[in-house]
Amino acid sequence: MMTIRVCIGSACHLKGAYNVIQGLQKIVEERKLDNQVTIKADFCLGECTKAVSVKVDDDPIVSVDEKNVKTFFEEYVLGRL
């Protein structure tokens, strides 16, 4: 099971964390990966300058926005499943 944690702190919220979460949920649903990927929200991952901060398991934080959600998913998540 892989966990994607999306930061929803003040900075990330303003940068569209809500849309990133929605985008990720949609992709997971479309590809029927519900039992392999969990999406969680996190209260401030401590990298506010990289908003929206997203963390896959224990990997370093990646900066994602609503436009590159799909590329991020393909690059960081799909390859590892």
Next chain:
Amino acid sequence: MSCFIDVAFDSINKYGEELCGDNVEIIRTEDGVIVVLADGLGSGVKANILATLTSKIAATMLMEGASIDETVDTIVHTLPVCSVRKLAYSTFTIIKVDNNGNVYTVEYDNPPFILVRENKYYDVKKRNSIMINDRVIKESNFTLKQGDTLTVVSDGAIHAGVGAVLNLGWQWENLKDHLTRVVGKEKCSKNVTKNLIEVCQNLYMGKPGDDTTVVTIKMREPEEIDMFTGPPKDTEKDEWFVKKFMEGKGKKIVCGGTAANIVARELKESLEVNMDLIGPDVPPTAKIKGIDLVTEGVLTLSKAVEKIKEYADTSIEENPVYKLKAKDGASRLAKMLIEDCTKLNLWVGKAVNPAHQNPDLPIDLSIKLKVVDELIDLMKKLGKHVNLTYI
């Protein structure tokens, strides 16, 4: 007995008037509270001046220890005489409550106050005092118990609906019955006054025929809330602070992502974000065992402050905002601060967030501190005690 004296009032203006002819003055002293409701003759500017003069003079003189005779004499000789009616006239009700619940009231021509104890109307013996303009001033002394609610209205409230939906208006008896049903359900005074004003507004069908004011005094059990926002400037203080924070008796609120992480870490509890409540407007809330409410920081705080500001406004035009039912962080925070809090202990961390150095983001520490200042002002306006500690 150490009760919190919760005082609140709301007014609606006579239809078409910009100023209210009723005025309420609330003065908090170390020993208790002095509340004066004055209803000036007529409406508009003239009434407003009469009512304001009366309530200010009465509250100030009584606070400084003047006798009721002196106070009334000063009012009578100060009020300007109305050129139309050849009268200087403003009705008033003065209520002085000390911290032990001892009450002294003076009533002049306003509808009699309504004391509700355990959901029943409680009749208070009154004695006649001096006369003004052939009308008698009534005085009374009694003691309020915890849970008692004392309500005073201006005559606009008991005339609500006159000639429109009701032939004779709402009348004092009906208002009294309504109050006995309502006060038990509402936790704070402000909800009682909003409820009554809303009923009056409806009876007047949105066009009040007179200035209408409701003042409610409720003896409440004191309730404390400890609120922590922003990480401490010195990270070494985290452990010490969280321990101190948890020592408080009251409810606990944590506002801020990093603050929440610190509390969860020090308490060795997990922090679960509530995914189901995620919406685009207000950031989601989270759960930490032992903490009553965990929210994001500055955005939620400023939204909550907005809601409290709307709530605290005493001149309601339409749709009074009360009873926040929404489950988002800002509504829950506002509701807790309004209803469940008589004393707020604020712990504000002054650490600087690296994201605040980012010029793209419209948030920084000074905004947070400004929102906190605004919150403090509002809470004080609602009569609550506030303790502020920077960490």
